Amino acid sequence: MLSLNNYNRAQTLRVCYIPDSRSTYQDHGYTFDGQYMAGSGAAKLLNTDNFGNKGIVIKQVELVPLKDIPISPATISKANCGAVFVGMFYNPQSPEVINISELRTIRDWSLQKEENLAVICESHAAVWGYERMDSESRMSTATADGEKTKIFDGPFGKVSRFVQGGHAIGWLKGGAPVVLSKNEQGNPSMVYDHVTGDIILGDVDILTSLGGISPGKSINNENDILFANIWAYAIDLTKKPLSQGKVKISFRVFDKATLAKIITPVVITDKAVMSSELMSDSSGVTSVLLSPNQIYRFQIRAAGYGDYFSEKYVSDTLSGIFDFGLTPKVEIEEKTERKVIAEKIEDRVINKPAVLNNLFFEQSQFNILPASFGELDSLAERLKSEPNLKIELRGHTDKIGPADKNLILSLDRVKAVKQYLIRKGIDQSRIRTKGFGDTKRVYLGQDQELRTRNRRVEIVFVE
Numbered sequence: 001m002l003s004l005n006n007y008n009r010a011q012t013l014r015v016c017y018i019p020d021s022r023s024t025y026q027d028h029g030y031t032f033d034g035q036y037m038a039g040s041g042a043a044k045l046l047n048t049d050n051f052g053n054k055g056i057v058i059k060q061v062e063l064v065p066l067k068d069i070p071i072s073p074a075t076i077s078k079a080n081c082g083a084v085f086v087g088m089f090y091n092p093q094s095p096e097v098i099n100i101s102e103l104r105t106i107r108d109w110s111l112q113k114e115e116n117l118a119v120i121c122e123s124h125a126a127v128w129g130y131e132r133m134d135s136e137s138r139m140s141t142a143t144a145d146g147e148k149t150k151i152f153d154g155p156f157g158k159v160s161r162f163v164q165g166g167h168a169i170g171w172l173k174g175g176a177p178v179v180l181s182k183n184e185q186g187n188p189s190m191v192y193d194h195v196t197g198d199i200i201l202g203d204v205d206i207l208t209s210l211g212g213i214s215p216g217k218s219i220n221n222e223n224d225i226l227f228a229n230i231w232a233y234a235i236d237l238t239k240k241p242l243s244q245g246k247v248k249i250s251f252r253v254f255d256k257a258t259l260a261k262i263i264t265p266v267v268i269t270d271k272a273v274m275s276s277e278l279m280s281d282s283s284g285v286t287s288v289l290l291s292p293n294q295i296y297r298f299q300i301r302a303a304g305y306g307d308y309f310s311e312k313y314v315s316d317t318l319s320g321i322f323d324f325g326l327t328p329k330v331e332i333e334e335k336t337e338r339k340v341i342a343e344k345i346e347d348r349v350i351n352k353p354a355v356l357n358n359l360f361f362e363q364s365q366f367n368i369l370p371a372s373f374g375e376l377d378s379l380a381e382r383l384k385s386e387p388n389l390k391i392e393l394r395g396h397t398d399k400i401g402p403a404d405k406n407l408i409l410s411l412d413r414v415k416a417v418k419q420y421l422i423r424k425g426i427d428q429s430r431i432r433t434k435g436f437g438d439t440k441r442v443y444l445g446q447d448q449e450l451r452t453r454n455r456r457v458e459i460v461f462v463e
Contacts, residue, residue: 012060013235015045016081019065023089024097029208030121031087032063036208040215041227047217050228056155057232071102076109083117083234084109086124088204100279103127110196111289117234118196121204122170128193129277130175130200137171137183138164140190140206146180149192151199154229159222164189165211170203174365176276195276195289199230246289249314249322253280253300256325264302266324269367270294285321290314297419298322299412304329307411309419353394353458359417366412368420376417379459380424390462392432393417398454399438411435414457432462 020034029035032042044050045061052060066084068075076084084106089097107127110118123132141161142152152159164170164183171183177191177200189202205211207230212223219228253262267277268288280286280300290296292314300308305326312322358375359368368376383389395410414433422428441454 012062013051013082013231014062014064014080015083015085015231015234016064016066016076016079017085018071018087018089018098019067021067022069022097028089030089030204032085033065034087036205036210037087037213040209040213041207043215043217044213044219044224044228045231049217050156050219051231056228057235059235061231070099071105073105073109076105081109082115083119083231085119086121087207088122088124098124100127107196107198110198118198119201119230119234120198121201121207125172125175125200127279128175128196128198128200130177130191131173132170132202133173133187135169135171135183135185135187137185137187138169140164140181140183142181143179145178145192146190149180150233151180151190151226151229154225155232156219156228157225159226159229162206162223162226163212164203165205165208169205170201172200172202174277175200193276199233247292247314248287248289250285250287251280251298251322251324252285253302253324253326255305256327262302262305262326264300267299269297269299295423298324300324300326301408302326307415309415311419311423353460355456355458356417359457366409366416368416376420377424380421380426383421383426383430390430390432392434392460392462394458394460395433395435396440396454396456396458397438399441403437403439407435407437409435410437417457 015032017032020028020031023030023034029037031037032045042063045063047055048060049055051057064079064081066075066079066081068078086098086103086106103124104127106118106120110116120128125132139161140163142159146152147160162181169183171185171187171189172191173187175191176194177188178194179188179191180199181188181190183189187202190206191200192198193200201207203211206223207213207227209215212221213227214220214224219225251266253264253266254260255262261280263280265277265279266286268290270291276288278286278288295311295313298308298310298312306329308324308326310322310324356372356375356379359372379391383391393414395412395414397406397410399406401409411433412435414435418428418431418433421431438454442456
């Protein structure tokens with residue numbers, strides 16, 4: 001459960017932001033001194049009737065531009081930031097107006113102390129493990145988790161619904177979210193990041209005049225209330241309960257044959273099946289804060305290499321570096337071909353494919369939800385009672401989305417089931433996995449409920 005509700009008697013909150021002068025796109029203005037925020041959101045923060053000695057929140061807000069380029073740890077330290085806001089800086093010809101190393105600096109700063117908060121918008125959230133997607137949904141609604149926080153029920157009032165605006169209306173995919181609000185299609189529009197404790201928005205226009213923030217200093221509508229509550233929450237210096245007692249672990253990814261370092265995403269999943277994605281660092285060693293005394297799953301996929309899965313126990317006294325050596329695909333394909341030939345000779349299918357009906361995943365993700373554990377535990381017990389029995393897990397998706405991504409998703413889901421069974425004591429040699437994507441749909445019509453039958457994992461017993 002989030003703990004975003006205790007307000008401390010802090011002094012002035014210095015909200016640091018990237019100034020509008022760094023934007024080179026013709027439609028700039030998505031930050032505190034830009035045309036879509038200076039006369040609306042920023043004016044409300046600086047209004048002492050809202051934040052001040054006699055305001056609704058008895059703390060003052062000071063807006064501080066981060067003018068030094070590039071942004072570095074020294075930049076943030078010199079500015080004495082209490083929170084950092086990254087709006088939207090986009091240029092079709094130069095998408096890295098704010099470069100990746102600067103965003104990593106902000107993320108690392110956020111992880112250093114419990115009271116450090118970053119509010120990150122749109123595609124800049126990629127460093128936090130999120131992909132920004134487009135939609136046509138303009139209305140968002142608070143989730144049950146969102147309603148428990150001061151963001152949606154805070155000192156400036158209660159918010160149940162708010163408007164997203166602008167041309168391309170964003171939502172968030174991936175990451176390690178506690179979802180605070182969803183759009184009309186059920187996709188996350190605002191999340192609390194499980195790893196850093198930061199607030200991530202799928203669309204900066206939730207906070208701009210294009211999205212519904214009223215002009216002037218006063219609080220007039222639900223978007224205004226939401227905006228003010230977010231920064232009231234930033235003054236709450238207990239905003240990161242999930243990072244208390246964490247340990248820093250490091251890892252490196254390299255070519256198993258040549259030992260050359262590999263820069264690629266690494267997905268880290270904890271025992272609650274919450275995932276975060278980090279990019280292995282160009283320096284060769286990447287670090288992250290994790291809760292101690294539990295097992296984490298590391299999944300790595302890099303072009304030209306086989307998929308890599310590893311489970312590591314992280315203790316409260318852990319030190320050193322995890323080494324993840326990836327095997328080139330040529331070597332894997334040779335081994336796989338020999339293995340398939342052997343399996344064709346020795347394995348005999350003894351039943352028709354059966355669907356695991358009580359197996360549930362997060363939408364468009366491979367994270368297994370707790371409601372699935374009962375059926376998977378029963379399957380593990382059967383395999384233990386019949387030690388000569390083997391299984392083949394077959395993953396399928398519906399037609400929504402690109403075929404290549406559907407194929408990857410179907411593979412990821414059956415591999416997640418395999419890893420669960422291995423953790424329950426089943427030897428991995430007894431479990432085969434296949435992904436078919438959307439190529440073997442059982443229903444080809446347009447009925448939404450019937451189309452869910454296509455999203456399934458099948459099991460075939462072999463001996």
